[in-house]
Structure formats: C-alpha cells, structure tokens
Amino acid sequence: MTDVTRRRNAAATRQALLEAARDRFIRLGYEGTTLRDVAADVGVNLALIKRYFSSKEGLFKAAVAATPRFLGRDDGIPGDVHSLADALSHQLSAGAWPEFGEHPVLMLLRAAGDERVDALRGQALLDAALQVLAAAGHSSVDDADDDLLLRAELLVALGVGVAVVRSATGLQPLRDATAGQLSSPLRDVVTALIEPPTNAP
Amino acid sequence: MTDVTRRRNAAATRQALLEAARDRFIRLGYEGTTLRDVAADVGVNLALIKRYFSSKEGLFKAAVAATPRFLGRDDGIPGDVHSLADALSHQLSAGAWPEFGEHPVLMLLRAAGDERVDALRGQALLDAALQVLAAAGHSSVDDADDDLLLRAELLVALGVGVAVVRSATGLQPLRDATAGQLSSPLRDVVTALIEPPTNAP
DNA sequence: CCGCCATGTCAACAAATGATGACTTAGCTG
DNA sequence: CAGCTAAGTCATCATTTGTTGACATGGCGG
Incomplete structure (x- = not known):
C-alpha cells in the first residue's frame, strides 16, 4: 500500500491493488467492495484496475487465487x-x-x-x-x-x-x-x- | 405470496412483502436484495414498500423483528x-x-x-x-x-x-x-x- | 348512486458504481 | 536529447437501485 518503491512500477502497483482488494473483499464481501475504494486505497486511478484485472470479477478471482485456504497455510498438515x-x-x-x-x-x-x-x-x-x-x-x-x-x-x-x-x-x-x-x-x-x-x- | 385474499388488503399485502423480503434477505443478504425484486415477488409496485416500511432499512428491520432467533423458536429452552x-x-x-x-x-x-x-x-x-x-x-x-x-x-x-x-x-x-x-x-x-x-x- | 379515502401505480430523479476510450506523462533506449 | 512505449489519469457513459411526489382506482359509507 505505502510502498515507496512504487513509482511507475507495474508489478508493485498490481500487487498493491491485489492486497487492497483482498482486504476489502474479506471485510466487506464482493458486493460491499467498490473498485473506487480499492483504487483509492492504493492511491491510483480506478481505470488501472481494468488494465490489470479486466473487471471486478477478474480482480476478485485474482484475490481468491492469492489467498490461503482454510487449513492450508504453511503450517504443514497436522499429523494427529x-x-x-x-x-x-x-x-x-x-x-x-x-x-x-x-x-x-x-x-x-x-x-x-x-x-x-x-x-x-x-x-x-x-x-x-x-x-x-x-x-x-x-x-x-x-x-x-x-x-x-x-x-x-x-x-x-x-x-x-x-x-x-x-x-x-x-x-x-x-x-x-x-x-x-x-x-x-x-x-x-x-x-x-x-x-x-x-x-x- | 399467492394469497387470493389479497385484493386491496393492506395488512395482507404488507405481510406478503415482509415474507418475500425475509426470504431474500436470508438467501442473498442485505446488499444482494433489491426492492424491485421484493415488490415483483409479491406482484406489487415498488413504491408500496416505501408506504409500508418507509425505506429499505425499515423493511429490513421489520423482517429481522419477525424472524426467530437462533435457539429461540418455540421449542422451549432445553433443560439438559x-x-x-x-x-x-x-x-x-x-x-x-x-x-x-x-x-x-x-x-x-x-x-x-x-x-x-x-x-x-x-x-x-x-x-x-x-x-x-x-x-x-x-x-x-x-x-x-x-x-x-x-x-x-x-x-x-x-x-x-x-x-x-x-x-x-x-x-x-x-x-x-x-x-x-x-x-x-x-x-x-x-x-x-x-x-x-x-x-x- | 356517488364521492372519499385507503390502496396501489407511474414516471422520473439522483446517487453509486462498473466499464471504457481518449488523453497524458514518465522513464528508458538509441 | 528525441521519441517511443508502458504506466497512469480523466472525463464520460450506461446501468442499477433507492427514493419520491403526482396520479389513478376500487370499494365502502352515506
């Protein structure tokens, strides 16, 4: 979000958008999350989301893909x-x-x-x-x-x-x-x- | 919903609206429920909702009030x-x-x-x-x-x-x-x- | 029968929101 | 430095949706 190394750096901006979106999706759900808010979180223009993720649905799917599953994490699978x-x-x-x-x-x-x-x-x-x-x-x-x-x-x-x-x-x-x-x-x-x-x- | 006794009967219409709304709120949540859909379920005009419940929030609160709580129902409180x-x-x-x-x-x-x-x-x-x-x-x-x-x-x-x-x-x-x-x-x-x-x- | 009022409809507005194409600018490359 | 391209901005559109005031109408009391 407040990454200094993000001056016209596409990868970093994309990542920041993804994290901001993930945060809002988790807290507010799909409907409750607006693209304008996500863009504002990152301090970037709304239209960039379309460029990087095509649509709101694309952004959501990318966020889902970048999120750990329920018992998944890195803890490894419990043995007993x-x-x-x-x-x-x-x-x-x-x-x-x-x-x-x-x-x-x-x-x-x-x-x-x-x-x-x-x-x-x-x-x-x-x-x-x-x-x-x-x-x-x-x-x-x-x-x-x-x-x-x-x-x-x-x-x-x-x-x-x-x-x-x-x-x-x-x-x-x-x-x-x-x-x-x-x-x-x-x-x-x-x-x-x-x-x-x-x-x- | 398909109550025949509902020809210009305010109480029955109000009740039908309440039930339709409750159904949608439960299935789709607050944001996912649109007043137009609720009105359409009952076969009535959207503006009636305002008359009976003032606003979407009023409709929601009425629906909440008319819905049983978690362990509440009529089963009585379990004793053991x-x-x-x-x-x-x-x-x-x-x-x-x-x-x-x-x-x-x-x-x-x-x-x-x-x-x-x-x-x-x-x-x-x-x-x-x-x-x-x-x-x-x-x-x-x-x-x-x-x-x-x-x-x-x-x-x-x-x-x-x-x-x-x-x-x-x-x-x-x-x-x-x-x-x-x-x-x-x-x-x-x-x-x-x-x-x-x-x-x- | 007739008028009144509750019941209900209609049309339209404003705000929010996702989508989009044209435009601008920074940074690299030669 | 010149210019080209990726990165980003802007203005605008279309749609959805809650809200609202004006209007229509059917049934009941007189």
Whole structure:
C-alpha cells in the first residue's frame, strides 16, 4: 500500500491493488467492495484496475487465487488429533491473520454467485475436511464412512462459524480469545468428534 | 405470496412483502436484495414498500423483528445437555426451516453495518450462548466463568458455521444431513464442550 | 348512486458504481 | 536529447437501485 518503491512500477502497483482488494473483499464481501475504494486505497486511478484485472470479477478471482485456504497455510498438515487441535487454536485465535485483518476463509464465503468461485469454495472446505480426516489417521476418502466425514465437516463448520461470529459481532470472550484459551475446549471438541469416547464395542 | 385474499388488503399485502423480503434477505443478504425484486415477488409496485416500511432499512428491520432467533423458536429452552443436543440436531438438519429456505440466523449475519442491527445480532448470539449455559445447569451469567462461556459460544459458533456452510456450499454429507445423522456427533460435541471428560481433580 | 379515502401505480430523479476510450506523462533506449 | 512505449489519469457513459411526489382506482359509507 505505502510502498515507496512504487513509482511507475507495474508489478508493485498490481500487487498493491491485489492486497487492497483482498482486504476489502474479506471485510466487506464482493458486493460491499467498490473498485473506487480499492483504487483509492492504493492511491491510483480506478481505470488501472481494468488494465490489470479486466473487471471486478477478474480482480476478485485474482484475490481468491492469492489467498490461503482454510487449513492450508504453511503450517504443514497436522499429523494427529492433538496437533490438529493446536493448529485450529492458532488459526482461530484473535490475533491470527494480521495480514488480512479477518480470517481469509471469509472471502470465499462472501463471494457472489459466480460459478467458478462456488466450486473453489466447495473444494476448499472439502479439502479442509479431508485434512481433518488425515489427522484422524484416514489417508483416503474411501477409507472413511459417511459418519466420519460428517464429523470432520462439522469440525470445519466450527472453524467457519468462529470466523464468521468474530467478524460479525463483538461476542466476548470469543472475540478476543487467544490460542491458549481456545486450546482446551478445541481439544475436547476434536477428540469428541474424531475419537468418540464410547463407541467401540 | 399467492394469497387470493389479497385484493386491496393492506395488512395482507404488507405481510406478503415482509415474507418475500425475509426470504431474500436470508438467501442473498442485505446488499444482494433489491426492492424491485421484493415488490415483483409479491406482484406489487415498488413504491408500496416505501408506504409500508418507509425505506429499505425499515423493511429490513421489520423482517429481522419477525424472524426467530437462533435457539429461540418455540421449542422451549432445553433443560439438559441431551435435549440441547437434540434441539441443535433438529435446528441444523437439512429440512428444517422450510418456511425460510435457509436458517434464519443467516439474515442477522448478512446484515449491513447498521448499528441497531449489529446490537441485535450480538444480543441474539449471546442469548443463544446463555441458553446453552442454562442447559448446562448454570442459571445466571455470573454463575459461569469465562472458560465455560467461551465453550458455550463455541457451540453457538458451530451452529452458525453449519448454517453458513450449508447455505454457501454443497458440501456433502453435511448439506443433506438429517437430524438423525447429526444427533450422534452433536451429542459428542455438546458433551465434550459443556461436560469435559477429564477436568475435575 | 356517488364521492372519499385507503390502496396501489407511474414516471422520473439522483446517487453509486462498473466499464471504457481518449488523453497524458514518465522513464528508458538509441 | 528525441521519441517511443508502458504506466497512469480523466472525463464520460450506461446501468442499477433507492427514493419520491403526482396520479389513478376500487370499494365502502352515506
């Protein structure tokens, strides 16, 4: 945004536009984001967006492509239920994602009815559920029955819900919960969902 | 909408407008809903909305006021953790809310940045969390420590997440999950959150 | 039957917003 | 330095959408 090395530097300007757009898309959704505001954030003329991204939809797709998925990041895939719970705690803690302001999954969820984005969004959530299953020791989809997949998706839904609730309300203490505070309850949930207490004969 | 008894009947027309608006607000959010579409749904002129609700914001607030809260409905407040889990299973099952199409909580979450709606939304979610606490045997807020409140809010977030994920994606098997299928996992989650397995000394 | 008033329609305005082509300027290259 | 091209600006258009005042009309009370 305030990059000094951006004097008639196309790549840097394009990048700045992308970041400004991503920030607004995450906070305000597709409809709520105006191209004029994005251009103003960067201090550049509206028409440049057309040059670099063709249209608002092009800008949105580029922003989506440049945003990490739900359980994706660089943390690597958690190998067991405990590290999965820890990864969730960190992803859902208050200070996480300082570069986005909100949880990046919100951008996907606030998208317009575009077909390609819909597919991307569904895939991202399914991927997350599969990662949960992997952490539970199931390497392939067919390895798990529908009930287990449903349980994994419920865990993903919990993550989505936390992100949504935090961004939409000031609900305390959830709003400011740290990873440390989330850790204990989330461990309980993960364990209960993926390793039910009394289910084996 | 297709009420035959609606020939120059102000009350019925007003009600039809309210229902059409509610449906669109829930599915498409505040920004995504246009007054022209709402009027067209009812088969009435756009200007009538101004007459009955003053403005789009007035229409939205009326729709919010006429929509049940999260754990509110008429089911009554669940008295223990098991009936709480069952109530959740039913509220979050695929066929629930036939009169809205989606879970009504989505209307609150997709609201514009209006101050009063923000407050309403926060209050609705807090109420839901308090109901969860009540089901856990805590009659007042002060009765519970922050950790327990956080756990209750996580359960509410799970509900919100399920509603959001279902409305935004075709994620299976969550999308079509019945109350029966949700029951077992949700019981595990509720128990784990509200009655942690190994916490007492 | 007739007029009145609630009910509803019509046409038009203004603001916001995405899209677009013509124009300008800075910085490199020869 | 001259000039060409990429980078950026400007003014404007078309569309959508909320808002609004003037107008039409149907049913009910007298």
